[in-house]
Amino acid sequence: MKGRSNSMMLLLELTLMILIFAFCAAVCLSVFASSKSMSNTSTETTGAAMWAQSAAEAYKSAGGDIVAAASAIGADAYSGGFELGLDDDFKPGGSEYKLALTGDDASAMVSVFHGEDVLFSLNVEAVTYG
Amino acid sequence: MKKRALDLGTVGGLFLICVFAVCLFFTLAAGAMIYKDVSGVMEEQYTVRTAVSYLAARVHQGNAGEIYTGKLDDCDALVIPDSDGEYLTYIYCWNGYIRELYCPAGETLSASDGETIIPADSVEFSLSGGLLKIGCSTDGGSAVQYVGVTQREGAGT
Numbered sequence: 001m002k003g004r005s006n007s008m009m010l011l012l013e014l015t016l017m018i019l020i021f022a023f024c025a026a027v028c029l030s031v032f033a034s035s036k037s038m039s040n041t042s043t044e045t046t047g048a049a050m051w052a053q054s055a056a057e058a059y060k061s062a063g064g065d066i067v068a069a070a071s072a073i074g075a076d077a078y079s080g081g082f083e084l085g086l087d088d089d090f091k092p093g094g095s096e097y098k099l100a101l102t103g104d105d106a107s108a109m110v111s112v113f114h115g116e117d118v119l120f121s122l123n124v125e126a127v128t129y130g
Numbered sequence: 131m132k133k134r135a136l137d138l139g140t141v142g143g144l145f146l147i148c149v150f151a152v153c154l155f156f157t158l159a160a161g162a163m164i165y166k167d168v169s170g171v172m173e174e175q176y177t178v179r180t181a182v183s184y185l186a187a188r189v190h191q192g193n194a195g196e197i198y199t200g201k202l203d204d205c206d207a208l209v210i211p212d213s214d215g216e217y218l219t220y221i222y223c224w225n226g227y228i229r230e231l232y233c234p235a236g237e238t239l240s241a242s243d244g245e246t247i248i249p250a251d252s253v254e255f256s257l258s259g260g261l262l263k264i265g266c267s268t269d270g271g272s273a274v275q276y277v278g279v280t281q282r283e284g285a286g287t
Contacts, residue, residue, distance in 0.1 A: 007139030011139060014150075025153055025157045028157060028161060032164040032165075040171075046179055053275070057277050058276050061261045061278030062259075072258065090273075
């Protein structure tokens, strides 16, 4: 009877230990998933910021000429803006992300989209170097 | 009867220990895999994007001196004159590193004299209509950034 009681205690102890470990593992896995998600977000934001900055620099150096700015960075111009599709490595020519500039010859807004979500946006004013 | 209960307890204990070991293995494997992914992404961001950001910041810093592109020992280089034009800063890629060389204008120096900045396979500068295109490639990938510059009239490219 005493041996059986010891065995039950051992099983109970092991079960409890595994439950505690499972809880810790679940917490760890959720932290890992969160860190991967944060890493992806960081990569997207960095790439989006670089392209938004490039578009803003092109717009400024063109003195607010949207068509010239679009031509300089290889984007498709339309009335009141331009668009450039980017692939998942932020290289031109894909459709995963979209760089868009909308505005006029005095100021514009540059945004980078992932689907409908805005990853990064900034406002830019045209300047003439001289 | 007593012996059978003991056997069941032993088997149950062993089973639970096996479950524990398997859970431990998968948790560690998942952690290692995610750590590898995240560190790979961080490495890529450091090498490629830090290099491009450094070059863009350097161009912004030297913009008043009117930047142009040129050659140093057959390496494509970005040339940043200082405010009075007496000294030039060459930025170029040579022997696996982006390098920077600060020297008096007209001085003949070699590409190996430059100070190493950051590892890179190649750097490309293209100046057109006041817009500088900086392309950089490393082991981790490649990136492009455009920077507006003040272009010197009649400067060689």
